[in-house]
Amino acid sequence: MPLARFAAPLLAALVVAGCSTTNVHFDPAKAHHRPDGFVNNDPAARIGGVPWYEVLVRRWRGDFRPVSEPEGGYAAFAQRWLAPVDRAQLDDPAGPPRLTWLGHSTLLLQAGGRNILIDPNLANFAGPSPWLSASRKVPPPLTVAELPRIDLVLISHNHYDHLDQPTLTALLARGDTPQFIVPLGVKAWFDDLGIGGVSELDWWQHIDLDGLVIHFTPAQHWSKRTLFDANATLWGGFFLNFTVDRKKSTFLYTGDTGYSPDFKEIRRRLGPVDLLAVPIGAYEPRDFMRPQHNNPDEAVQIMEDTDAGNAIGVHWGSFAMSQENFDQPPRDVAAALERRQLPESRFWLPRQGETRPLPLR
Template sequence: MPARFLPWLKQIPVHRPRWLLAAAIAGALAGCASSNPAYDPNKPHHVPDGFRNLYASPHGEPDGGFWAWQWQRLRSDLPADRPERVPRASVDLDRLGRPTGDLTFTWLGHSSALWQVNGLRVMTDPHLSERASPVSFAGPKRLNAPPLTVDQLPPIDVVLISHNHYDHLDLSTVQRLAAQPGGSPLFIVPLGVGRWMAAQGIGRVKELDWWDRVTVPGAQGGVSVTFVPSHHWSSRTPWDRSATLWGGFVMQASMDAAPLSLYYAGDTGYAPDFADIGRRFGGFDFSMIPVGCYEPRWFMRGQHVNEDEAVRIHQDVRSRQSIGVHWGVFRLCDDPIDAPVDGLPAALARAQLPQDAFVLPVLGETRLLRAAAHRAASAD
C-alpha cells in the first residue's frame, strides 16, 4: 500500500470490521485536492502537489510501516491508560468571561487551549467533540471529558489551526465556534485549509504560509500572529497527503509597554526548525509544546516528539517557560495518555533543567501567566 495512505489509516482502530473502515474512507473523500494552487517554486517547502518539510527526516514512513506497526500491536501487551492521572479542575467560567487584560492560559485537552492576550481570546486547535475521527461512530475516543462545552466558552476572537489532522481540526467544534453569538472568530489557518473551511460554510478565514504575519487588532493593542514551520504533514483522506500546509504559531504583543512573545509548536517531530525559530525571534516568554503520542519511536519519530525531544525544543526556541500539550485525552499511539506525568519530569532532570521550567497543565484550570498592571474596569 502506498505510504500516503498510511498516516490517515492509523487513525482508524484496527479491530474495526472491514466494512466500517471502508465506510469511514468513503465518507471522507469529499473535497479532496491533488494540486497546490499556492505553489511557489521559489519556496523550498512548496511542491506542485502540496508541501514538504524544510529538513529531510531520516525517520520517514516506509511503505508497509503502518501495517508493521499494527501487527506489532496485535502481538504486544500495550500499557494501559490511566485517565485519572491527568489532573483536572473545574473551569472558572466567570473568570474566563471577564476581560481583565491579564495573560492567562486554560488547557481544554490535547492541543486545545484558550489564551487571553491583550484582551483577546485566542483558541488553539479547538477540539471538544467525542472522537478524533472523520466519522462520529468510530475512531479514537476521548478518554477524558472536555472541561466545558462549546456553548460555555466566552466569545472567541481568534482561532489558530496548526494543521488539518482530525485531532487538531474538528469539524463540529469549528462550525459551532463560527456560529457563536456576536459573530465568527477569525480563523488563522495554513495554506490550503481555507478551501476546506469555505466548504464547511466558514468564511472569516486568513490563510498563512510559513513566516507570514497578520495583526489582529484589539482594544488593548492587539496581537501579531506569525505562522512558523514544524516538522509534520497533513491529510484528511488517504488521497491528500501533505496537500495543505502545517506548522506552529508565534503571538507577539506589548503588555504594559513591555514586549510579550508566545509560541505554539503545533504537531511535530524534532528537527532544526526550532533552532531557526529561536534565532529569528530571540526567545519566548511562554511556549506550548507537544509531549505525548510518540510510541513506537521507529514509526512516530519523524512526526511526534517524546518528552526528551520536547525539552530540546524548549531549549532550541529559548523558551523561558513551557507548557506540555498533546496528551491526556486521545489514545492515538502506543504510549498511554498519562505517560508525560512521569516522562516530562524525568526528561527535565536528564537535561538538568528546573522542574518548573516546563510544566504539565491541569485540565480546565486557568493559569495566570502575567498580571496586567491596569486591569479592565469590569475586573474585580
C-alpha cells in the first residue's frame, strides 16, 4: 500500500491535533504520574512514544495484519468461533452471575441484577477511520440494539478497539443511561460528547456500588487517541468483588497489558482471583508487541501470578491487528498449559457469544 495514500489525512490530523498535554490529575507523590501524563510501574517499559512514521512503515510492510488467513479462511473461522447467544440468560440480569464474550475484549458481565459492559466495541473496524484501522473479520454476536439494558460500562483505556464512539453513541441513542467508570483523564472525552455519569479512577482506587466493589488496577500498556496525546490519560484493568445471595466471587479483567510484576502485586493487595479475563491475541511481531501485549504463554503466567482459579482468553479472533493468524492463539495457549502441566479446563476459550457462569464461593 503506497505511503502517499496516507499523506493528506495525516497532514489534516497534524493541523487539527494539539501539540501538548497537561495532566490535571498530576500527583508528584505517585510514581506513575507525570506533569504531562502517566507512565508504567516498570521504568524500562516506555511505551507509546513510537513516531507516527514508524507506525505507518510497519503498517505498510504488514506488521499489523495476519501473515495468512486462518485454516479454511475467515468465514470458516467465524463458523467455528461464533455461537448463538442465549437470549434467556441475557434478558435475566437477576439470574446466576455469568459472563458473555462478545468478541475482541468486549464482555457482558451479569451479576446481582446488573448488566455490566466492558470495553465495548461492536463496530466493523477499530480506529479513527476505516482507512487507518483494524478491520473486523468476524462479526460480533450481537448488535448494540440486541444488547440487554446496560447499567454500567467499564473502560480500561482510550484505544479505539476498547473505546468505540459509534458503539457508545448507539447505546445511548436507544435510551440506556449507564454509569461509566474510566481511567484518569478519560472523562474529558465523554465531557466533549456531552455524556454524563462518568467516574474516574486512579490505580488502586475503588468504588463501592452496593454489593459490587470495583478496583482499578495497574497494567503495562499505554494510551493514545490522537497524534499528540500519547500517555496523556491512564490505562489499567478492573478487579471486581461480587456478593450475590451471600456468595462471593472475584473477577479480574486485566485490560491490555504486557507481562509485568503488576499481577503479583494485584494478587498481594486484593487476593486471589476466581475468574481472570486476560488477552491472548495481538502479540506478533514480538519486537513491537512484547512491552504492551502479553502472548499466550505470558497469559498463562498471569493466571498463575494472580492465583486465578480459571481464566478466559480475550483480545483475539475479531480484528486484524497483528501478525499472528486468527487461529494461532488457541494453539499457543494449549502449548503453554502443557508446558506447565496445567489442565486445559482452567483456561476457557469460549466462542464469541457464548455465556459461562462465574465461579462462586
